[in-house]
Structure formats: C-alpha cells, structure tokens
Amino acid sequence: MALFWLFVIQWEEISGLDENFTPIRTYQVCQVMEPNQNNWLRTNWIEKGDAQRIFVELKFTLRDCNSLPGVVGTCKETFNLYYQETDVEVGRNIRESQYVKIDTIAADESFTQGDLGERKMKLNTEVRIIGPLSRRGFYLAFQDVGACIALVSVKVYYKKCWSIIENLATFPDTVTGSEFSSLVEVEGTCVSDAEEEADNSPKMHCSAEGEWLVPIGKCICKAGFHQKGDACEPCGRGFYKSSSQDLQCSRCPAHSYNDREGSWRCDCEDGYYRALSDPPSIACTRPPSAPQNLVYNINQTTVTLEWSPPADTGGRNDVTYRIICRRCSWEPEECVPCGGNVAFTPQQSGLTDTYITISELLAHANYTFEVEAVNGVSDLSRTQRLFAAVSIATSQICLSPNPSAMNNFHGSEVIKERVQEHSIQLSWQEPEQPNGVITEYEIKYYEKDQKDRIYSTVKSKSTSATVNNLKPSTAYVFQIRAFTAAGYGMFGPRLEVTTKEESSGQNPVIIIAVVAVAGTIILVFMVFGFIIGRRYALAVKFPGTKTYIDPETYEDPNRAVHQFAKELDASCIKIERVIGAGEFGEVCSGRLKLPGKRDVPVAIKTLKVGYTEKQRRDFLCEASIMGQFDHPNVVHLEGVVTRGKPVMIVIEYMENGSLDAFLRKHDGQFTVIQLVGMLRGIAAGMRYLSDMGYVHRDLAARNILVNSNLVCKVSDFGLSRVIDDDPEAVYTTTGGKIPVRWTATEAIQYRKFTSASDVWSYGIVMWEVVSYGERPYWDMSNQDVIKAIEEGYRLPAPMDCPPGLHQLMLDCWQKDRADRPKFDQIVGILDKMIRNPNTLKTPVGTTTRPISPLLDQSTPDFTSFRSVSEWLEAIKMERYKDNFTAAGYSSLESVARMTIEDVMSLGISLVGHQKKVMSSIQTMRAQMIHLHGTGVQV
Numbered sequence: 001m002a003l004f005w006l007f008v009i010q011w012e013e014i015s016g017l018d019e020n021f022t023p024i025r026t027y028q029v030c031q032v033m034e035p036n037q038n039n040w041l042r043t044n045w046i047e048k049g050d051a052q053r054i055f056v057e058l059k060f061t062l063r064d065c066n067s068l069p070g071v072v073g074t075c076k077e078t079f080n081l082y083y084q085e086t087d088v089e090v091g092r093n094i095r096e097s098q099y100v101k102i103d104t105i106a107a108d109e110s111f112t113q114g115d116l117g118e119r120k121m122k123l124n125t126e127v128r129i130i131g132p133l134s135r136r137g138f139y140l141a142f143q144d145v146g147a148c149i150a151l152v153s154v155k156v157y158y159k160k161c162w163s164i165i166e167n168l169a170t171f172p173d174t175v176t177g178s179e180f181s182s183l184v185e186v187e188g189t190c191v192s193d194a195e196e197e198a199d200n201s202p203k204m205h206c207s208a209e210g211e212w213l214v215p216i217g218k219c220i221c222k223a224g225f226h227q228k229g230d231a232c233e234p235c236g237r238g239f240y241k242s243s244s245q246d247l248q249c250s251r252c253p254a255h256s257y258n259d260r261e262g263s264w265r266c267d268c269e270d271g272y273y274r275a276l277s278d279p280p281s282i283a284c285t286r287p288p289s290a291p292q293n294l295v296y297n298i299n300q301t302t303v304t305l306e307w308s309p310p311a312d313t314g315g316r317n318d319v320t321y322r323i324i325c326r327r328c329s330w331e332p333e334e335c336v337p338c339g340g341n342v343a344f345t346p347q348q349s350g351l352t353d354t355y356i357t358i359s360e361l362l363a364h365a366n367y368t369f370e371v372e373a374v375n376g377v378s379d380l381s382r383t384q385r386l387f388a389a390v391s392i393a394t395s396q397i398c399l400s401p402n403p404s405a406m407n408n409f410h411g412s413e414v415i416k417e418r419v420q421e422h423s424i425q426l427s428w429q430e431p432e433q434p435n436g437v438i439t440e441y442e443i444k445y446y447e448k449d450q451k452d453r454i455y456s457t458v459k460s461k462s463t464s465a466t467v468n469n470l471k472p473s474t475a476y477v478f479q480i481r482a483f484t485a486a487g488y489g490m491f492g493p494r495l496e497v498t499t500k501e502e503s504s505g506q507n508p509v510i511i512i513a514v515v516a517v518a519g520t521i522i523l524v525f526m527v528f529g530f531i532i533g534r535r536y537a538l539a540v541k542f543p544g545t546k547t548y549i550d551p552e553t554y555e556d557p558n559r560a561v562h563q564f565a566k567e568l569d570a571s572c573i574k575i576e577r578v579i580g581a582g583e584f585g586e587v588c589s590g591r592l593k594l595p596g597k598r599d600v601p602v603a604i605k606t607l608k609v610g611y612t613e614k615q616r617r618d619f620l621c622e623a624s625i626m627g628q629f630d631h632p633n634v635v636h637l638e639g640v641v642t643r644g645k646p647v648m649i650v651i652e653y654m655e656n657g658s659l660d661a662f663l664r665k666h667d668g669q670f671t672v673i674q675l676v677g678m679l680r681g682i683a684a685g686m687r688y689l690s691d692m693g694y695v696h697r698d699l700a701a702r703n704i705l706v707n708s709n710l711v712c713k714v715s716d717f718g719l720s721r722v723i724d725d726d727p728e729a730v731y732t733t734t735g736g737k738i739p740v741r742w743t744a745t746e747a748i749q750y751r752k753f754t755s756a757s758d759v760w761s762y763g764i765v766m767w768e769v770v771s772y773g774e775r776p777y778w779d780m781s782n783q784d785v786i787k788a789i790e791e792g793y794r795l796p797a798p799m800d801c802p803p804g805l806h807q808l809m810l811d812c813w814q815k816d817r818a819d820r821p822k823f824d825q826i827v828g829i830l831d832k833m834i835r836n837p838n839t840l841k842t843p844v845g846t847t848t849r850p851i852s853p854l855l856d857q858s859t860p861d862f863t864s865f866r867s868v869s870e871w872l873e874a875i876k877m878e879r880y881k882d883n884f885t886a887a888g889y890s891s892l893e894s895v896a897r898m899t900i901e902d903v904m905s906l907g908i909s910l911v912g913h914q915k916k917v918m919s920s921i922q923t924m925r926a927q928m929i930h931l932h933g934t935g936v937q938v
C-alpha cells in the first residue's frame with residue numbers, strides 16, 4: 001500500500017542514504033535537546049479491504065543518545081506507534097485520545113561510530129500486528145517523544161491464502177482470520193468433470209500465516225474421466241471408466257469397443273452381449289455352443305440323458321442346461337411339446353449337472369429331446385439356438401447316435417488302487433450286461449473345483465488304468481464307460497479321488513541349500529557381531545527395519561554423536577535471542593545458514609561454561625538420539641557444534657514452543673478437528689519411534705513442540721536419567737524418578753517401560769490437548785493418583801470432548817498393556833475421525849466441565865449423602881437397607897471400605913445388583929479421595 005503523510009509537526013521529509021549508500025527519502029525528527037516532546041506523524045487513511053489482521057513493517061534508524069553530547073535527560077531512544085480505526089477519512093487534526101497504542105518501538109541497532117570515525121547508519125526492521133479490525137479503514141501514527149529518528153519505510157500488508165487446487169477442489173483466495181490462532185474454514189469447489197466424494201466434501205483451513213492447513217474431503221473425477229494433475233480428463237477412445245470411485249480409465253474389455261472419448265462403458269461387438277448384472281469391467285460374452293456327447297439310456301418309459309459341457313461356454317461360467325421335450329407322430333413326423341405329465345429329475349431347466357432323468361413318458365411313443373446349453377446372455381442373443389438332440393422310442397431302441405446303451409456301468413464298482421501326488425490308479429469290473437465284446441474303456445476325468453470343467457480322457461483295453469500328470473492335493477472326478485462294436489455305453493457313477501499332498505522332503509537338495517544359506521547368515525552375524533562388539537550391541541537386525549541404537553552402547557560417546565549428528569561450523573549459526581532455559585544451559589533462537597542453502601530459523605541448545613565431562617556427554621546424548629530420527633512429527637536435529645565453544649545442539653525451530661503452554665495460551669480457540677489433527681501428528685511421530693524400537697518414557701504435552709503451522713512434533717529425547725530432570729518426575733518406591741500422572745501402572749510399579757506404556761502416556765496427552773493444557777488429575781496428590789488408578793478410576797472426558805476421543809483415551813489406559821491399542825491403530829482411528837468429522841460431534845449435554853473431576857456430571861455427588869439409606873435410595877437399591885444395617889454398615893465411611901466379598905456376604909445375590917452397588921461404592925471412594933486428599937484406607 002502506498003502511504004502519504006499528512007500530518008507533520010517537527011517531522012521533516014529529508015533525502016538521505018541507506019546502508020548501501022542508495023538515496024532514499026525519509027521522515028526525520030531529532031528534537032533531543034528540549035524536554036517534553038510530543039511530535040506526531042500520521043499516514044493517510046488506509047482502506048483495509050477484506051483484511052482483518054494487518055502487519056506493519058517499519059524500517060528506521062535511531063540515534064544512540066550516548067553519541068549526542070549534552071542531551072542527558074532529554075534524549076530518548078524509542079518512539080510510539082498508534083492506530084485509529086474509522087469508516088471514513090477524518091480531518092487532519094490529531095486527537096491523541098482517539099488513537100490506540102500498538103507498541104513502543106525501540107531499535108535493535110543505533111547509530112554507531114565506524115572505524116574511521118564516520119557515522120554509519122544501521123537500519124532497524126520491526127513488525128507489529130494489529131487486529132481484529134472492524135471498521136472500513138485506519139490511520140497509522142508515529143509519536144516522537146524526543147528521539148532522533150529517521151523513518152525510512154513503512155510497509156502495511158495483510159496475509160491471505162492464495163487460491164489453490166487440492167484434491168481436485170478449487171479453493172479461492174482467502175484472507176486470513178482476525179486472530180493469530182483462528183483458522184478460516186473454506187469449502188472447495190470441484191474442478192470441471194469432478195464431483196464430491198460421498199459424505200466427504202472438500203474443505204481446507206486458511207491459517208493466520210496465510211498457509212492452507214488440514215485438507216479434509218475430496219473431489220473425484222466423474223465416470224468417463226480420470227485425473228491428470230489437478231484436472232479431470234476424458235478417457236481416450238478404446239478406454240472407459242464406469243464410476244467416479246475408479247481411479248483410472250481402463251482399456252475396453254475383450255469383445256467390446258468404443259470410439260468416443262469420455263465413456264463410462266464400452267459397447268459389445270456384434271454377436272457379443274452383456275447380461276444386465278454384468279459389470280462394465282467384464283468382457284462381452286456370447287451364448288454357449290451345443291452340449292457334446294449326448295447319450296441316453298432307456299428303461300421302458302424312463303429315459304436318462306447324459307452329456308458333456310459345450311466346447312465353448314461363450315466366455316462365461318454360468319452355463320446351465322435346459323431340456324426341450326417333444327412327442328412326435330410316426331408318419332408323417334410331426335412333433336408337439338410333451339406337456340405337463342412328463343417328469344424331469346432334478347428339473348427341466350437351470351440344470352447345472354450334465355444329466356437328467358425323464359420319466360412318465362408314454363409307452364410306445366416317439367420322443368425327441370433337445371439339450372441346450374444356456375448362459376447369462378442366451379436370452380439376449382437373436383442367433384440360432386444350438387443344441388444336441390436325440391430321438392427315442394419308448395420300450396425300444398431306435399435312431400440312437402450312441403447305440404450301446406446296454407454297456408451300462410451303473411452298479412459297477414470302481415476302486416482306487418494307488419493314489420500318488422501326480423497319478424491315480426483305478427480298477428473296475430466289467431459291466432454286468434455288456435452289449436457285445438468290450439474292446440475298450442474310456443476314463444473321463446476333470447478337476448472337481450475347476451469352473452470350466454475341462455474333461456480329459458484316458459483309454460484302456462483292460463479293467464484298470466493309471467491316470468498320470470495330475471496336480472498334487474487336488475480333487476478329481478472320474479467316470480468310466482465301455483466301448484463295444486455297438487458304440488459307447490453310459491458313464492458309470494462319479495468317483496471322487498484327491499491326489500496326495502506334495503511331500504515336504506521331496507527335494508533334499510533345496511533343504512540342504514536353505515540350511516547352508518541360513519547357517520552362513522548366522523555365522524556372518526556372529527562374526528560381525530564379535531568384531532564390532534559393543535558398538536552395535538543393540539543393532540543386530542534384519543535389513544529393512546531401521547532400529548534405534550542406544551548411544552550408551554558406544555564406548556566413546558563422541559563417536560556416537562558423530563555417527564548420528566552432523567558437525568556444524570559455528571560460523572554458520574547466528575544466535576538471536578534467548579527463548580528458554582534448558583537443563584544444561586540456555587535455549588536460544590537463531591538462524592542457520594549452510595553453504596549453498598537458504599538460512600533457516602533454528603533453536604540452539606547451549607552447554608553452559610564450566611561443564612563436567614559427564615554433563616557434556618549427557619548433553620550430547622540427546623543429539624545422538626534425535627539424530628537417528630527422520631520423521632515430520634519428530635523434532636529434527638540440524639547438527640551439533642562440538643569442536644568449538646559453546647558446545648551447541650541445533651534443532652529445527654518450533655515457533656509456538658511447547659504444546660502445554662501453547663494450549664493454555666489459546667484456551668478454547670481451536671476446532672475439534674484441529675485438536676485431533678495435532679493428536680494425529682503426535683501419534684504418527686510415536687508410531688515412527690515405536691517402530692524403531694525407541695521407548696520415550698516421558699511423553700507429555702510439555703515435551704511436544706508446536707511450529708507455526710500447528711504441526712506437533714515429539715521432542716525431549718534422552719536416556720532415563722534425563723527424565724530425572726523433568727520437574728513432573730518424582731521418586732517412587734521402585735527407585736528412579738517417574739512423571740507419575742503420565743505413566744502407566746506397570747511402569748510405576750516395576751519400571752516396565754515399553755511402547756505400550758508410551759501409549760498410556762499418549763492417552764494422557766490426548767486428555768491434556770482436549771482440555772487445553774489442564775493438569776491431569778488436577779490438584780490431586782501423586783499418591784492419590786496412583787491409588788485412584790489402581791482402583792480402576794480414569795480421567796473423565798474433558799469439556800466438549802467427543803465420546804469417541806474419550807473412548808480412545810480409556811483404551812490407552814487399559815490396565816493390561818496387551819489390551820491397549822498400538823500407535824499404528826491410534827493413527828488409523830484418528831484418521832477415520834478426521835475423514836468423518838460427524839463422528840467428532842459432541843452429544844448435547846456434555847458441554848460443561850464435570851462437577852467432580854473424576855466423574856461425569858450425571859454421577860451423583862456421594863459425599864453429599866448423610867446416611868447409608870439415603871445413598872441406597874439414590875442408587876435405587878433401598879431394598880437392601882436392612883441387609884446393610886444387620887451387617888453393621890451404619891456410616892458411609894464404613895460402606896466406602898467394602899469389597900465385593902463384603903457386598904456378597906450381605907446376601908445380595910443378583911449379580912447385576914452386586915455390580916451396581918460395588919461400582920457406586922468405588923465411585924464414592926474416589927470422590928472421598930479427591931475431596932479429602934488422604935482418602936479411605938482399604
């Protein structure tokens with residue numbers, strides 16, 4: 001924005017030179033000799049447009065009072081920055097009371113004397129933020145109170161998220177929100193030929209820093225279109241995409257084509273069809289050819305037909321058979337449908353087996369039977385029907401294509417003689433009624449589970465045969481028929497035989513080779529392990545999984561540091577300001593400029609002077625650990641400086657500091673999705689660490705850092721003794737210090753720290769996050785916390801906590817560590833919640849903090865009951881009043897000490913009532929613990 005200066009008293013517009021001696025115009029004032037200066041300079045009216053949060057960048061020089069002789073008492077080294085919001089331009093007169101002060105501005109650098117005595121001008125840059133702004137525009141004003149200032153430039157700007165396309169949705173230019181922490185939710189519009197995914201409309205959030213965050217939902221290309229970059233393009237000719245759910249266009253399946261672009265399906269070639277239920281992805285098919293080898297057997301007025309499947313199934317596996325039965329007159333041959341009196345077993349159509357029995361035919365009648373194979377597209381086809389037919393006269397044989405019906409195998413037994421992996425030997429007896437001399441037998445067989453039922457045949461001149469080239473462990477179906485001069489007879493019954501399993505000891509050579517290779521690997525590992533000894537003591541692993549190596553296993557800790565951390569040149573690091581106090585020295589912010597790279601903001605942990613060798617080792621240990629990790633949700637180590645002083649660890653800069661303090665500062669300001677997004681990040685970082693075999697032991701919101709994009713990263717790595725320096729850690733009876741409120745029971749009780757105990761701590765972090773940095777278990781003492789947890793109590797859902805999140809916390813706090821979810825599952829659950837924000841809705845009525853910290857509001861406050869009977873009435877168990885009195889439980893304190901055995905001994909026999917009473921007693925006990933601190937001795 002261009003600025004025009006309207007109101008000038010004492011301030012002068014002057015030409016000068018900047019640091020590089022380039023001519024510039026400045027506004028200057030230098031009334032340092034006179035006291036009580038009040039000189040104002042004001043901008044013209046600046047229309048704010050859509051902006052709500054305005055940045056003001058000032059460049060100025062300020063004269064050091066010490067360099068001005070004789071000004072003691074009157075010279076100042078600061079000036080004040082003000083603003084005034086108005087809807088329209090106002091007059092030139094400044095009324096100070098209408099201005100709101102933004103800040104007092106001081107210089108980081110002032111005029112200094114150069115080596116040769118000439119004055120050098122040092123330019124200062126300061127940025128201030130104003131907002132939320134509500135009027136149409138504003139003025140900026142500068143108040144000089146007696147300093148020597150030259151205002152060189154004022155840049156006024158606001159930030160916005162630039163229009164982008166993400167997940168095929170367009171998000172327009174969006175001005176950032178009014179608050180530092182506010183995210184502006186923006187709905188995306190699908191690009192052309194894309195549509196919103198069901199229940200997953202695209203959204204993004206514009207952060208105050210002008211960056212797009214937390215993309216949710218997406219658009220997908222419509223049917224007939226596929227994604228290319230940020231757009232949807234039509235499928236090419238010969239390709240199709242049937243649904244928006246499919247990612248890619250596919251080539252037209254067999255026997256189909258299309259000659260248009262952007263098709264959702266392909267058309268069938270002539271003579272090929274698609275059944276109504278066929279998806280567009282399968283080939284077009286055609287009706288099957290006629291069944292083969294149709295034979296019959298007639299017994300007075302009953303005919304049995306048997307056939308083989310068609311040579312061509314039409315490309316489908318839904319072939320069935322239907323029989324058309326016609327009765328024909330002798331001369332001239334005229335046929336009519338058989339009518340309803342004929343019986344078909346199992347049925348006339350829809351047959352899946354290749355045989356049928358037709359009974360109740362008329363005696364001495366002439367019949368024609370057509371056997372037609374049909375499939376899912378037979379009814380769509382207008383081509384000629386293909387069938388196999390026989391004509392039969394009841395009570396006599398005539399016109400049979402297979403005239404040897406007497407060679408009937410039915411009733412003959414087939415024996416399996418020898419079953420091997422690849423062969424089966426069968427034997428049988430000659431049929432009882434051979435129709436002449438049997439010259440040959442045909443053995444037909446097929447794989448039982450094969451869909452297309454492809455038959456093979458073997459011929460034999462004797463009553464036995466061996467069928468070879470079979471697959472091991474496979475069921476085959478065999479049928480045998482005999483051949484005489486009159487032709488083939490009927491096939492005998494089906495015999496199912498399964499070949500033997502392939503024996504594992506089949507190829508001793510392979511086994512020997514495997515054993516030899518495995519032996520060599522073990523030997524190599526042993527020799528390798530022996531040579532490198534301590535150095536890789538924990539690192540023996542198989543390729544593919546990166547494993548954390550405990551730096552303590554290195555004899556020389558310096559080697560560990562240099563194995564995992566880059567040594568940086570101290571001259572690349574510029575320390576700017578102190579941001580915190582670490583255990584070993586100050587933590588500063590600054591910049592790291594590596595040769596050939598952009599400078600990046602960094603946090604620098606320093607080791608205080610006068611350190612001992614042990615302190616140096618412990619300090620660098622964190623770097624040796626951090627340097628092994630590389631994950632977006634684990635704080636990244638830039639490098640170390642060990643060859644200069646001070647010794648430094650340089651880490652990526654996390655602008656918003658530690659998570660607990662950050663959440664407290666922004667209490668209630670985030671959406672649930674944002675909170676879950678943070679939790680997802682932490683879980684992903686922990687999944688990575690646990691996959692590497694690293695157990696954190698001190699996972700807590702205070703040990704998570706947050707950057708300017710609200711990305712959370714796990715930090716604070718160290719060996720167990722580093723935890724000793726956590727102010728939350730206290731000594732426990734098992735020795736060593738433990739952050740009790742964050743630690744799983746088994747870790748407190750017997751120091752069993754595992755990724756499962758990290759999951760417990762993660763549950764506590766979830767609770768800290770959702771409650772905006774509330775202290776877990778509030779002001780309860782550590783002893784009471786341990787006691788309450790032991791008795792089965794768990795933190796209740798924080799205010800506005802979606803039930804699903806609280807359930808996940810409770811799962812993390814399962815007593816048995818095997819029952820807790822793994823980090824991998826936690827990430828999956830949170831991802832699902834983010835994808836379906838509806839699951840994160842809080843049911844009405846849970847939006848207030850619980851009265852008692854350990855309980856939901858719905859739980860009565862047991863400490864307010866005055867007698868045992870009042871309590872029993874409240875839990876609707878008054879029927880047991882007398883039982884309590886008779887057993888001597890007259891006070892609530894005595895009731896609170898009861899165990900389940902005590903409850904049972906009162907004579908409460910119903911399990912449901914026992915549970916209700918016991919759970920109420922436990923709740924009462926917890927409330928007493930919380931209210932009276934010391935609790936009840938059980």
Ligand code: AMP
Nearest residue numbers: 580582583587603651652653654657658
């Ligand atoms: P630590 O010794 O790691 O506990 O650090 C002390 C404090 O310095 C922390 O509580 C943070 O506020 C701050 N700090 C540490 N590391 C960083 C970092 N990478 N970026 C920003 N602040 C940090």
